[in-house]
Structures are given as structure tokens and as C-alpha cells.
Amino acid sequence: MMPPISDPLNILIVDDTPDNLRLLAKMLEAKGYLVRKSLNGRMALQSVHHDPPDLILLDINMPDINGYEVCRQLKASERTRQIPIIFISALDQVNNKLQAFESGAQDYITKPFHELEVLARVQNQLLIQQQQRQLLRQNQQLEQEIQDRQKAEAEIWHLNVDLERRVKARTLELQQALTFEATLKRISDRVRDFLDSSQILQRAVEEVAIALEVDGCDAVLYNLGQPSMGICYRATAIRSEVTQQQTGHRLDTAEIYTQLHYQRLTFAFCPLRPTANDDTASVLACPIFDDQVESVGILGDLWLFRPAYSSFGEMEINLVQQVANQCAIALRQAKLYEAAQAQVTELQRLHQLKDDFLSTVSHELRTPIASMKMVIQLLTTLTHQGETFLTQLVDHANQRDKVMQYLTILREQCDRELSLIEDLLSLKYIEAGMFAQQPAPINCQVLLTSLIASFEARIHRQGQVLQVHIADNLPSLYYDPPLLKRIVAELLTNTCKYTPRGETIAVTARLVPRMPTAVARNPPPCLQITIANTGVEIPATEMERIFDKFYRIPHHDPWKQGGTGLGLALVKKMVEQMGGTLQVTSADNQTCFTVCLSV
Incomplete structure (x- = not known):
């Protein structure tokens, strides 16, 4: 085979x-x-x-x-x-x-x-x-492996020659690196404990001065990225102080400024003419900048000082750069924290506005429609109870029929408008995370049987065939009963609209097993409710869009079928609100909607 x-x-x-x-x-x-x-x-x-x-x-x-x-x-x-x-x-x-x-x-x-x-x-x-x-592939692979092995053996021989020479030097470097790594971790932990810019830089200069045993360590924090205005923090191995100045660092000349602020270079140098109060001859300058906030640019500088005839090693420079990076991260976190606090206040205000808006819309849209519907019902009641009202309106029977027809159309349009408002508000409540469920035990067999029975007269009147298959072993579920009823009712309504006369509508409810996962090896089964109809098929190009709000399949007359255009979009949101899934398949002249809910 x-x-x-x-x-x-x-x-x-x-x-x-x-x-x-x-x-x-x-x-x-x-x-x-x-x-x-x-x-x-x-x-x-x-x-x-x-x-x-x-x-x-x-x-x-x-x-x-x-x-x-x-x-x-x-x-x-x-x-x-x-x-x-x-x-x-x-x-x-x-x-x-x-x-x-x-x-x-x-x-x-x-x-x-x-x-x-x-x-x-x-x-x-x-x-x-x-x-x-x-x-043939295996032979080619074998030949390649032989060549690779020969090449690797030659490289290993050369590496072994060089390895012994590098081991001793590397061991010393690793010991020093471990020391600096522990120092960096300690400094990082200390710096990130604060959400205040001044405390971050104060702690940084104190820790660096002690760790590298320098004569002094300065940190300059610029205001809005402007070196001419800033706060300078100075520390030595003995004491620390905070001073504020209106200019940059005392050694921040034009040449140094270019390398620090434009080229973002870390470099060591010796001033040709030290200041009168400072005999420091060896200086290390390192910029503090944030790559993730490019528009801000330079945040500040780190300055380290040592006496004459001293220098800064490569690992010491690397440590200072890492400390500068940690300072940049901590400063960004401090700024984000300040911004987050402001956003929390603003979001609370917007949330209150959103609640007020939804409440206002709910009342202002529902009330006029409900009043119109009530008046139409009163007019219809008066029309049915006596002829006096009709006689005052019209003289002929055909005109009375037209009045009743107009009242019926007006009532249906009010119902449709009210349904649209209800769907819009429900959808907005779900999207805003304000849809409150009221879970309760549900007898699935009773709920589905009674709901399907309410559609039997409509299905029979439209010349459609109804098939119902509800399993006997359905368990009791703990969901919001009105929400589940609305989901099934919307799907049945949609199916009744688009099923041609003489075709079949099939409703099935059963338990189906679920595939094991890494989290749950024996997951519980799920309740699967399928509503399928024959005689209609959704084009493949439209399948991905049928759950969009107000979307209708081309060539279907929306005025003929009625509806709000939100039914399927709302059903999908409701199913997801219950933690379930909704899928649709359409092929072989049949369309099937499948709802799966956890048991």
C-alpha cells in the first residue's frame, strides 16, 4: 500500500x-x-x-x-x-x-x-x-553529515589548542563578572523599588559610588530633555547630597555634550584643566536615555570621578552603562505610573459618563416608542369594541379596513424600532462590559421544548417542516435562563425567515465530548445545540461577515424579511458572554448554526 x-x-x-x-x-x-x-x-x-x-x-x-x-x-x-x-x-x-x-x-x-x-x-x-x-535524499544527507563531521573535527582540534589558553583568563573575568552581576542586581533591585525620580537617582549614585569605590558619582536629571535645566545628585562612598542648578554639569562642554546627547556615547577622559575645587583627573561620562521614548531623547547623565593616574576598566564601564539602563527603565516606570494615575482618574470619569449616557439613551429611546405603541393599542381596542369611532373617521367598509391596515403597519414598525433599540442597547452593554447575568439552574429539556413549541405555529403556517431531536440525558445547566432563551429564539427566528416553503428546520440538542488538553486531560462534555435548515446556502465569500453588525447577505431583501440587522451579531456576543462558542457552516444546500456551552 x-x-x-x-x-x-x-x-x-x-x-x-x-x-x-x-x-x-x-x-x-x-x-x-x-x-x-x-x-x-x-x-x-x-x-x-x-x-x-x-x-x-x-x-x-x-x-x-x-x-x-x-x-x-x-x-x-x-x-x-x-x-x-x-x-x-x-x-x-x-x-x-x-x-x-x-x-x-x-x-x-x-x-x-x-x-x-x-x-x-x-x-x-x-x-x-x-x-x-x-x-537519494538519505545518501545526500549522509554525505553532508560526513563532510560536516570532518569539518567539525578539524575545528574542534583548533579550538582545543586555543581553549586552554583562554580558560585561565576567562576564569578571572568570570569571577569579576559575577561580582559585578551581583552588584548590578542589587542596584537594580534598589532602584526599581521607587516610583519617584529623585529617589531613583539618589539611590543609583549612592550604590555606584560604593560599588566602584570612586571619589564621586553625579547624576544629572534634565527637565523635559533640556540639558540647560536640571537637578544634579552627587554621592561619594561616605556621603550623598542633592543640589539643584540652572545649567548643565560643570564638565559638560560642547564637545562632551555632542558625544553624550547626540551620539549617546559612554567615554572616559581626563580634563586638561581641572576645576579649582576638584583635583580629579579621570572622568567617566555615561548618558541616560530611553530607546522606547525616542521623542524624549536624553534623560540625564551619570558622571564618575577618580584621582590622577587612575582609569576605568571595560567591565566597570559596562556596569555603569547597565546602571544607566536600569535608571532609564525606572524613570520610565515612574513616568508611566504618574500617567497611569492620571488615566485612572480620567477613566473613572469617563466610565461614569458612559453609565449616565447608557441610562439616558435607554430611557429617552424606549419611552417615546413605548408611548406610541400604547396609543396604537388603545386605538385598535377602540376600533374593535365599537363602530362609533370608525363611523366618525370613515364612512365606508373598505376605508375601515385601510385604517386597520395602517394601524397594524404602524404597530409593526413600532415593534421593529423598539426591537432595534433593545438590540443596540444590549450590544452596547455587552461591549462595555456592563451586561449583568443572573445565573440560575436550567432544565435544558423543558426550556428548549417550550421554546420550540412557540415556533411550531409559525413554521406550520409558512409551510416548513420541523424536526426536533433533544437528548434525554441533558444535565441541568447554571446559566442566565433569559439569555439562553434569547440566543435560541434569535437563531430560530433567523432560520424561519430564510427557510423556503417545503424545506426542513432541524433542532438538535445533545452532549458531545471534548478533546483532552494539556490543562485538562479529562475535560467535561459540552452541550451542543444545532439549528439547521435546508433549501438555502450562504456563499463562502459572505461567511466571515454574517456576524457583523447591520450586515445582510447580498440579494436578500431586508424590507421583505424585516429584522434589525443585529440578530446574529448580538447572538455571537451573548454566546461569548456565557463562555461558549458559536459556529456556522453552509454547504450542500444546508446551513447550520452550532452553539457549544460548557456543562
């Missing part, structure tokens, strides 16, 4: 008899093969060179170029010689078969052929070809 394949195998059939082509193609396509057809040898050669197939079924007696010549030309080409060829011919002489194999064929089938024989020989040749390709 053929091993499983991911893509259908490509088979070319070459025969000048169309009936043979159709018969072979039907036979092979039924087994999942991709079949191409050619009526003569010249077309077959062009097709093979353009797109080589996995197998060729070749007839011998053909006009223009016979099968032997086609086979020889294919075997002579480097591009096509590996394609297996099976001759299918009515010639049954031994010399015909010998000539076929001499021209390069792999097999020979005599007409009239049998389906099982053809399929068996095709599968056999494809399996042989696949095994040959696999063997």
Missing part, C-alpha cells in the same frame, strides 16, 4: 482515444490522484517538460510520435528520466513488451485493462519512485 501523502500525486495519461482517457482519469481521480491528459505524443512531451508529473501512463500506437519514441525522448532528458512510465497498449506480443522495456518503461499493461490491475501497478511504481527519492 502507498504511504500517506500530503499532496495529491500528479499522473499524466497519454492516449489518442478519448474514451480511454476518460476511463483512466475517472478511475485514478476516484483514488485521489491529480490527473492530466494528452491526446498525442507531442503534446505529452511539452506538458512533461513544462511540469513533470509523478507518473506517466503511455499508449504505444499514436499518430505523429508513437509511445516508444516518446519514452526514449523522456529517458534521454536529465529533467525527465526519473519519471516512471507504464505502457498501456492493446499490443500483447513479447517483442512489443521487450521494445517497451528497452525504451525505458518501468511496466506494461495490456488492453483491455482491469481497474484493480491498473491501480495496483500505479501504486507500485509510485511507491518505488518514492522510496528511490527517499534513498
Whole structure:
């Protein structure tokens, strides 16, 4: 048997008899093969060179170029010689078969052929070809592995020579690195404990001064990224102080400013003329900047001072850079915290405004429609109870019928407008996270049976066929009963609208198992409710959009079907609010909506 394949195998059939082509193609396509057809040898050669197939079924007696010549030309080409060829011919002489194999064929089938024989020989040749390709790949992989191993052995020999020399130096570096890593961790933990900019920089300069044993450590924090205005924090191994100044650092000259603030370089230097109150001869300057807030630019500087004839090592410079990065992160967190506090206050205000808006809209939209509906009901009642009112309005019976018709239309439009308002408000409440559920135990069989019964008269009136399959073992669920009723009712309403007369509406409710996951090896089953109808199919191009708000499938008259255009969008939101899933499939003249809820 053929091993499983991911893509259908490509088979070319070459025969000048169309009936043979159709018969072979039907036979092979039924087994999942991709079949191409050619009526003569010249077309077959062009097709093979353009797109080589996995197998060729070749007839011998053909006009223009016979099968032997086609086979020889294919075997002579480097591009096509590996394609297996099976001759299918009515010639049954031994010399015909010998000539076929001499021209390069792999097999020979005599007409009239049998389906099982053809399929068996095709599968056999494809399996042989696949095994040959696999063997070739394995040989190439083995050769590559041998080359890689030889190369790796040579590299290992050279590395071993250099390794011993580097081990001792590296050990010393690692010891120093571990020391600095512990120092950096301690400084990072201390710095990130604060959400105030001044405390962050004060703690940073204190820790760096002690860790590197420098004469002094300064941190300059600029106001809004302007070096001319800032606060300077200074610390030594003995004491720390905070001073505020209106200019930059005392050593922040034009050359240093360019390297720190524009090039963002960390560098050590010796001033040519130290200040009168400072005999420091070795200085390390490091910028504090935040890559994630590019518009702010430079946040500040770190300055370290040591006496004459001293220097800063590479690992010390790296430590200072890491401390500057931690300071930048901590300063950003402080700014974010301040912004977050302001946003929390603003969000609380907006949340209150949103609550007030929804309450206002709910009242102001519902009240007029409800009043109109009540007045229409009163007018209708008066019309039915006495003729006096109608006599005052009209004189003829046909005019009375029109009045009743107009009242009915007005009442239906009010109902539709009220339904639209209710759907809009429900949707907005769910999207705003304000939809409050009231879970309670639900007897699924009773709820679904009574709900379906309310639709039976409508379905019968529309000439549709109803099928109900509710399992006997449905458990009691703990959900919001009105919410579940509304979901099923919306789906049934939608199905009744679009099911043609004489077609079937099927409602099914059952328990289905769920696949194990890494979190739950034996997950509980879920309740699956499916509502399907025949006689209508949703185009594949519209499937992804049917849950969009106000979206309607093209070529369906919205005024004829009525509705708010929010039904399916609202149902999907409600199902997700209950923690379930809603899926739709449409094929073979049938559309099916499936709701799955956890048990």
C-alpha cells in the first residue's frame, strides 16, 4: 500500500482515444490522484517538460510520435528520466513488451485493462519512485553529515589548542563578572523599588559610588530633555547630597555634550584643566536615555570621578552603562505610573459618563416608542369594541379596513424600532462590559421544548417542516435562563425567515465530548445545540461577515424579511458572554448554526 501523502500525486495519461482517457482519469481521480491528459505524443512531451508529473501512463500506437519514441525522448532528458512510465497498449506480443522495456518503461499493461490491475501497478511504481527519492535524499544527507563531521573535527582540534589558553583568563573575568552581576542586581533591585525620580537617582549614585569605590558619582536629571535645566545628585562612598542648578554639569562642554546627547556615547577622559575645587583627573561620562521614548531623547547623565593616574576598566564601564539602563527603565516606570494615575482618574470619569449616557439613551429611546405603541393599542381596542369611532373617521367598509391596515403597519414598525433599540442597547452593554447575568439552574429539556413549541405555529403556517431531536440525558445547566432563551429564539427566528416553503428546520440538542488538553486531560462534555435548515446556502465569500453588525447577505431583501440587522451579531456576543462558542457552516444546500456551552 502507498504511504500517506500530503499532496495529491500528479499522473499524466497519454492516449489518442478519448474514451480511454476518460476511463483512466475517472478511475485514478476516484483514488485521489491529480490527473492530466494528452491526446498525442507531442503534446505529452511539452506538458512533461513544462511540469513533470509523478507518473506517466503511455499508449504505444499514436499518430505523429508513437509511445516508444516518446519514452526514449523522456529517458534521454536529465529533467525527465526519473519519471516512471507504464505502457498501456492493446499490443500483447513479447517483442512489443521487450521494445517497451528497452525504451525505458518501468511496466506494461495490456488492453483491455482491469481497474484493480491498473491501480495496483500505479501504486507500485509510485511507491518505488518514492522510496528511490527517499534513498537519494538519505545518501545526500549522509554525505553532508560526513563532510560536516570532518569539518567539525578539524575545528574542534583548533579550538582545543586555543581553549586552554583562554580558560585561565576567562576564569578571572568570570569571577569579576559575577561580582559585578551581583552588584548590578542589587542596584537594580534598589532602584526599581521607587516610583519617584529623585529617589531613583539618589539611590543609583549612592550604590555606584560604593560599588566602584570612586571619589564621586553625579547624576544629572534634565527637565523635559533640556540639558540647560536640571537637578544634579552627587554621592561619594561616605556621603550623598542633592543640589539643584540652572545649567548643565560643570564638565559638560560642547564637545562632551555632542558625544553624550547626540551620539549617546559612554567615554572616559581626563580634563586638561581641572576645576579649582576638584583635583580629579579621570572622568567617566555615561548618558541616560530611553530607546522606547525616542521623542524624549536624553534623560540625564551619570558622571564618575577618580584621582590622577587612575582609569576605568571595560567591565566597570559596562556596569555603569547597565546602571544607566536600569535608571532609564525606572524613570520610565515612574513616568508611566504618574500617567497611569492620571488615566485612572480620567477613566473613572469617563466610565461614569458612559453609565449616565447608557441610562439616558435607554430611557429617552424606549419611552417615546413605548408611548406610541400604547396609543396604537388603545386605538385598535377602540376600533374593535365599537363602530362609533370608525363611523366618525370613515364612512365606508373598505376605508375601515385601510385604517386597520395602517394601524397594524404602524404597530409593526413600532415593534421593529423598539426591537432595534433593545438590540443596540444590549450590544452596547455587552461591549462595555456592563451586561449583568443572573445565573440560575436550567432544565435544558423543558426550556428548549417550550421554546420550540412557540415556533411550531409559525413554521406550520409558512409551510416548513420541523424536526426536533433533544437528548434525554441533558444535565441541568447554571446559566442566565433569559439569555439562553434569547440566543435560541434569535437563531430560530433567523432560520424561519430564510427557510423556503417545503424545506426542513432541524433542532438538535445533545452532549458531545471534548478533546483532552494539556490543562485538562479529562475535560467535561459540552452541550451542543444545532439549528439547521435546508433549501438555502450562504456563499463562502459572505461567511466571515454574517456576524457583523447591520450586515445582510447580498440579494436578500431586508424590507421583505424585516429584522434589525443585529440578530446574529448580538447572538455571537451573548454566546461569548456565557463562555461558549458559536459556529456556522453552509454547504450542500444546508446551513447550520452550532452553539457549544460548557456543562
